[in-house]
Amino acid sequence: MTSRTISLRRLVGAMAVCAAAAGLGACRQDMHDAPRYDPFEASTVLPKGASAQPLVAGTIARGHLDDDEQLYTGKVNGQPATTFPFAITRADLDRGQERFNIYCSPCHGRTGEGNGMVVQRGYRQAASYHIDRLRQAPVGYFFDVITNGFGVMPDYRAQIPVDDRWRIIAYVRALQLSHHAATSDVPADELNRLMTGAAAPAAAPAGGEAHSGSGGHE
Numbered sequence: 317m318t319s320r321t322i323s324l325r326r327l328v329g330a331m332a333v334c335a336a337a338a339g340l341g342a343c344r345q346d347m348h349d350a351p352r353y354d355p356f357e358a359s360t361v362l363p364k365g366a367s368a369q370p371l372v373a374g375t376i377a378r379g380h381l382d383d384d385e386q387l388y389t390g391k392v393n394g395q396p397a398t399t400f401p402f403a404i405t406r407a408d409l410d411r412g413q414e415r416f417n418i419y420c421s422p423c424h425g426r427t428g429e430g431n432g433m434v435v436q437r438g439y440r441q442a443a444s445y446h447i448d449r450l451r452q453a454p455v456g457y458f459f460d461v462i463t464n465g466f467g468v469m470p471d472y473r474a475q476i477p478v479d480d481r482w483r484i485i486a487y488v489r490a491l492q493l494s495h496h497a498a499t500s501d502v503p504a505d506e507l508n509r510l511m512t513g514a515a516a517p518a519a520a521p522a523g524g525e526a527h528s529g530s531g532g533h534e
């Protein structure tokens with residue numbers, strides 16, 4: 317009890333001396349040289365002499381399990397997927413159209429013919445989406461191209477979240493369909509409207525640019 321009181325007193329005394337000295341410049345700890353490691357600073361005590369250690373094998377960051385092969389890689393059993401990993405709704409298609417027009421149309425053009433503005437200014441022209449090879453390509457092939465790039469086309473994995481990649485692909489499929497549709501594919505009332513040039517009903521604004529928010533799969 318007594319010795320404890322004494323040591324506490326000593327400590328307080330030492331602190332007082334130190335505090336007084338601090339005013340004179342001793343006991344100084346510059347803030348720009350804080351006693352912690354900067355990123356990748358060398359270390360004399362940690363393994364490999366590095367303050368930053370490699371991740372333990374198999375480490376998965378929270379929220380990044382990404383164990384749905386089809387959703388995250390566009391493959392099923394290592395082969396390009398032929399189906400979408402989630403059901404595509406009208407809202408997904410609208411979102412896909414919006415994202416396509418932002419990310420793909422500058423090169424591929426709004427209709428996918430490959431004559432976007434960047435191409436008109438000299439960038440290499442991609443094949444039209446409407447050739448047979450690409451009409452028959454599985455959806456997983458498109459996912460792979462968006463995710464990993466293709467030839468001179470850069471990849472868009474950092475810019476476009478996986479769900480939006482699938483929505484864009486759904487819209488590319490719609491574009492492809494639109495170039496090969498028969499009159500019999502058009503519902504009778506729509507056909508009548510097209511033939512007579514009547515105004516579109518209020519529910520479906522021309523151009524389909526209605527904003528659908530940011531979609532719900534994230």
Ligand code: HEC
Nearest residue numbers: 419420422423440441442443458461462466467468469472
């Ligand atoms: C900066 C211009 C550019 C943008 C933006 C772009 N692409 Fe491409 N894309 C190209 C070019 C150029 C090629 C052909 C590359 C080559 O032949 O080297 C290509 C190729 C492709 C192919 C493969 C075609 C084939 O012949 O097999 C697909 C599919 C594709 N793009 C889809 C997309 C989608 C979807 C987007 C939007 C997410 C997109 N691209 C954005 C330029 C672009």
